[in-house]
Amino acid sequence: MKSIAHTQTIQPGQSAPLWRLLQATAGAVQATRQGQSLTAQLERVPQALRPGVQALSFQVMRQLGRATALREQLAAKAPPPAADALLCTALALCWNEADAPYPIHTLVNQVVEAARQQRQTQAQSGFINACLRRFMREREALVLATDQNPVAQWNHPRWWVERLQADHPDHWQSLLRMAQQPAPMTLRVNRQHHTVAAYQAQLQAMGLIAKPVGQDGLQLSQAVPVHQLPGFAQGHVSVQDAAAQVSARLLMQGLDTQKPWRILDACAAPGGKTGHLLELCPQAQVLALDVDVQRCERIHQNLDRLGLKAQVKAADAGQPGTWWDGQAFDAILLDAPCTASGIVRRHPDVRWLRRPTDSAQLAKIQAQLLEALWPLLAEDGKLLYCTCSVFKAEGDETVQAFLRRNTDAALHPSPGHLIPGQTPKGLPVEDNQLGEHDGFYYALLEKRRV
CATH class of the missing domain: 3.40.50.150 (Vaccinia Virus protein VP39)
Structure with missing residues (x-):
């Protein structure tokens, strides 16, 4: 399986067309369904595409249960794996218009283009187009039809939901909701170099807001690249969950x-x-x-x-x-x-x-x-x-x-x-x-x- 698209090279400073990002994202979805980790897949994506593909892939993974349920409404028989991954990628990104990363019509057009541009999905490009056009016409009814499906509702496998219900009867819903949110960026201050308060002051001087957590930690209000953290290369701070x-x-x-x-x-x-x-x-x-x-x-x-x-x-x-x-x-x-x-x-x-x-x-x-x-x-x-x-x-x-x-x-x-x-x-x-x-x-x- 060619899980990630590797066609023409993107030069530094040149933006990749959206269809290429969607191709690579769908490749990651297909690979995950076959048991490969998303981390490994992203490492194979060309550097110029990687940030965009990672952002789209994370959103798709968090909505894949709903997307799969919607695809089952649109087509009871799954298309070939590459086409199914691309179709589900589109549905995951556009089923909730409020969270869509691009206008819905743009996503649909670019997904169809992605299908046409890839040998594994060319034959299904018309099918993908028809499914997505129908979805745009009947979105409200199709989403309503999947609302009672726990996999669609919680975007986790049914067994996972049931296990959390058994293990944490008072907290299972909050656990599932929190899993849908991006994780915060938390730092561990190296006490051999700074106190937590001193490093917090350094961050504040750079316009970075952080609150103390635990005994050695600072949680940033917004994630930043590690090279922007003062003293990171010198070991003054590490990234580690609280x-x-x-x-x-x-x-x-x-x-x-x-x-x-x-x-x-x-x-x-x-x-x-x-x-x-x-x-x-x-x-x-x-x-x-x-x-x-x-x-x-x-x-x-x-x-x-x-x-x-x-x-x-x-x-x-x-x-x-x-x-x-x-x-x-x-x-x-x-x-x-x-x-x-x-x-x-x-x-x-x-x-x-x-x-x-x-x-x-x-x-x-x-x-x-x-x-x-x-x-x-x-x-x-x-x-x-x-x-x-x-x-x-x-x-x-x-x-x-x-x-x-x-x-x-x-x-x-x-x-x-x-x-x-x-x-x-x-x-x-x-x-x-x-x-x-x-x-x-x-x-x-x-x-x-x-």
Whole structure:
């Protein structure tokens, strides 16, 4: 499959025609339906097209449930995959005129042009044109016909909606609504360089408005390119969600940050939490693991920018026999693999990539990692288990099962499931809330003397 259009080259300063952006966006939709991540697809888009394609792709992913339901109203039998992706891209962008990025008639004309310009969709260009013209004539009735479809209403798979209803009966609707909104840009101030207030003043002098969140964070009122942030290249600040910033503070609370603690950051890439640990505890001996060699390179890059040092190894955290030196760790951070259901605002394709069985399969991996790493923790040491998931099978259920199997493990006060839009509890310091944040789960475990 040729998922992204690569026709004529766009020269610097030359704007791409809209039909080319729509072609590339539809290619990303088709690839996502076939199990490929949107991030990987966008990396293949020519640089000149990428910002426009990313903006359109994010909007389409957030409206793909409605678009698919509308296409089913227009044509019960799906057209070939490339044509279906292009048609659904158009419907996602124009079904709600108030949110359309361009005038509806412009979108329709350019989608039809995109179909004509691409070999895989040329034969269906007339069909796409007919469907979209009918949609323009009958839009109100067609939208009304899909309103009772939960996939169309919430733009998430039906199983995802049902799981949130079961796991969070009081908050499932707000979780789904928030997933439709762009995520804020949150910064973590490196306390080795600035106080939060001092860096906030620097931003204000540049006309950038930010509010404090957590203990080290600033949330921008509007996102900006990182090169515009003062001192970013020198490691004065990092981009990290407010909920993710909880991990280092929670693991290190009560410890003397001037001591050379042995700390394991398992599943560490891309290194944001590793960097935060070293900012707080610069004398720590940190081992950062990731199973992927390329992702380990990202850890190195982040630490180099921050001017920090850690031992980085490409290794499977679940197989300590291949990398552990036999000396116990004082603290372990396990940011376990998960469905990423808590970060759908930042990765709107995740909802369409996941399957109903993924949580159960990942929960087994999470349990295996906990069991493999627990013997590596010193007595009185702490292990912080976290995931960026809002599904209880990957959070509270995993931890409760682990506690039943390990009588030497004690659960300390912890936030548990951090639900976007809800006031969190169990934070290291309660006086400065997290603002807007992703969905996360945290459980702080201590190894008791037996």
